[in-house]
Amino acid sequence: MDLLLEVAARWLHFLGALVWVGHNYATAVTRSRYVALTADDLSDPDSPRQRALMQREHGTFRYASLVVLGSGLAILWERGWLGSALTLQGSLAPLGLGIWLAVVMVCNLWFVLWPHQKRVLGFVPAPLDERLRCSRVTFLSARVNTMLSIPVLFFMGAGAHGLALFS
Numbered sequence: 001m002d003l004l005l006e007v008a009a010r011w012l013h014f015l016g017a018l019v020w021v022g023h024n025y026a027t028a029v030t031r032s033r034y035v036a037l038t039a040d041d042l043s044d045p046d047s048p049r050q051r052a053l054m055q056r057e058h059g060t061f062r063y064a065s066l067v068v069l070g071s072g073l074a075i076l077w078e079r080g081w082l083g084s085a086l087t088l089q090g091s092l093a094p095l096g097l098g099i100w101l102a103v104v105m106v107c108n109l110w111f112v113l114w115p116h117q118k119r120v121l122g123f124v125p126a127p128l129d130e131r132l133r134c135s136r137v138t139f140l141s142a143r144v145n146t147m148l149s150i151p152v153l154f155f156m157g158a159g160a161h162g163l164a165l166f167s
Contacts, residue, residue, distance in 0.1 A: 009071045020061060034140075036132070062109060065106050066106065072099065086100075098156045105152065116138045117134070119134040
């Protein structure tokens, strides 16, 4: 990979992580505990302004996860490290652990959190009781990703700066 492309990929990786992980932490801080939704909370889900704002926010957050994973994999692929990292070989094992945790986080986001969140937000029609149930699932799913981001960040840093810990 040309040096300029690697620098661009690293910045994409870094900025995408700020958006993705930052959203997780901001959500955890602003909503530190689960507060069950009520029917009134879900009133007027067809408000065009609310729908546009929510779709933009959730879209940015979701796609940032793909940018982070894709750019990280591209950097490792280009360096010839991807196979060893994914198979947890030698000094690349910490990066590999971080990658596998990140894959779990991306899958959780796209296949658990987002399908339920679409129902809560009214993007996918669902009965009120289903939307209320889905709000709990999205809360728990988001917390899983927030907690997993801690070891992901640790292994990412350890892979670059703490190899002595794993030698």
